[in-house]
Amino acid sequence: MALISDKDGQFVKDYFAKELKGPVQIDYYTQHDSKLMVPSTECMYCKETREILEEVATLSDKIELKVHDYVAELQEAERSGIDRIPATVISGNAKGKIRFFGIPSGYEFSSLVEVIADVSKGQTDLSEATKSQLAKLTHDVQIQVFVTPT
């Protein structure tokens, strides 16, 4: 464990053991590590994001992490609506799409852990009233939530 402390890692491992039902796939779009640094193209936290996701993937055998090279797999990335990196797509039993752009650290780390559990179960604690309203949607709604890593 490098970025996630042993204590947090154990906590999340126990939480996943209790909460995860179905498999969860994490698709991570990043760039290759390069010795040559080009300031305008350098991805700020690609390396750290990859480390966090790799560590999270070791905490449950229900989680599969696939690392993609954004440039080499541009077409697949575009199909998933990925237009910037680092980008993380969480899929499994979710009906819609869940993506993270940027590093899921600080408060967003707990959000990542919780969403993995919800996606695994394919259900949430949203009220029945909310679910029936959402069921009335007939076209896509994009909700962008801007956060900072604190």
Added chain:
Amino acid sequence: MAQKMAVECEHVIADTVEATEFPQLSQKYRVMSVPKIVVNEKTQFVGALPEERFLAEVMKGAASGKAK
């Protein structure tokens, strides 16, 4: 909240964007404080809202425009 909605509904795309890593996008939507939520480009609000009010904003955003 957005992510839970995406788990429950096929039409919801929930994007979490780390503002400091994407300054151009933050500028585009004038992100001054977080969490800032943008629904279908047009509807915007700041801060955590209770489920009912969050849903109301999402439905308003859905009615106001199309997803990117």
